Amino acid sequence: MGTVVVGYVPKPEGEAALAAGINEAKLRGSKLVVVNSHRGGQEFDGSAARAAEGELETIKSTLEESGVEHDIRQLVRGFEPAEDLISIAEANNAELLVIGLRRRSPVGKLILGSNAQRVLLDAPCPVLAVKAQ
Numbered sequence: 001m002g003t004v005v006v007g008y009v010p011k012p013e014g015e016a017a018l019a020a021g022i023n024e025a026k027l028r029g030s031k032l033v034v035v036n037s038h039r040g041g042q043e044f045d046g047s048a049a050r051a052a053e054g055e056l057e058t059i060k061s062t063l064e065e066s067g068v069e070h071d072i073r074q075l076v077r078g079f080e081p082a083e084d085l086i087s088i089a090e091a092n093n094a095e096l097l098v099i100g101l102r103r104r105s106p107v108g109k110l111i112l113g114s115n116a117q118r119v120l121l122d123a124p125c126p127v128l129a130v131k132a133q
Contacts, residue, residue, distance in 0.1 A: 001069075002030040002095040007085045007119070009036070010055040012132030013100030018059060020130045021098040025068045032070040033092055034059060037084035082118035090124045098128045 006021035008014045018034065025032040036056060056074055063070045075084045089097045099119055120127050 002028055003033055003092040004028065004030045004096045004098065005033045005035060005085065005089045005092060005094045007037070007081060007097070007099045008034050008059065009081075009100070011100075011102070013102045013130075015100075016130045016132040017098045017100035018062065020128060022063070022066045022068055024096055024098060024128065025070075026066070028095065030095065032063070032068045033088060033094075034063070034070060034072045035075065035081075035085055035088050036073070037075045037079070037081040080115060080118070082115040082122070085119055086122055086124070094125045096126055096128060097123050098130065101129050101131050 004021050004025045006017050008018055021032055021034070024030070053074075056072055060072060063072070073088065079087075085097060085099070088094075097119065099116060101116055116129065120129065
């Protein structure tokens with residue numbers, strides 16, 4: 001069984017990535033690994049950790065309803081989210097990595113976000129980048 005890895009953030013682009021990841025996992029008959037990565041540090045205190053846990057509970061129910069075999073990983077290791085996604089994709093021999101992109105201004109379209117760019121350039125597998133509605 002293959003693996004599809006999804007980078008999840010509790011924003012519209014994260015929801016779009018999760019929905020696309022579920023669809024891809026169903027199409028491929030693959031396991032879905034959802035990654036929620038935080039850098040940690042002073043701004044990731046107890047209230048931020050509780051909020052993150054609550055967000056993960058919400059996606060747990062979405063995943064259970066989907067019927068897709070899944071694993072959820074919340075990482076607070078001090079790494080950039082791109083590093084976490086790439087390392088988990090490598091460790092799971094992912095066949096696809098799904099990320100969400102946010103809308104940008106005309107000037108911002110010339111430059112992707114640093115995490116998205118790093119994932120697109122360094123991922124060990126194909127990357128599906130989706131936009132939020």
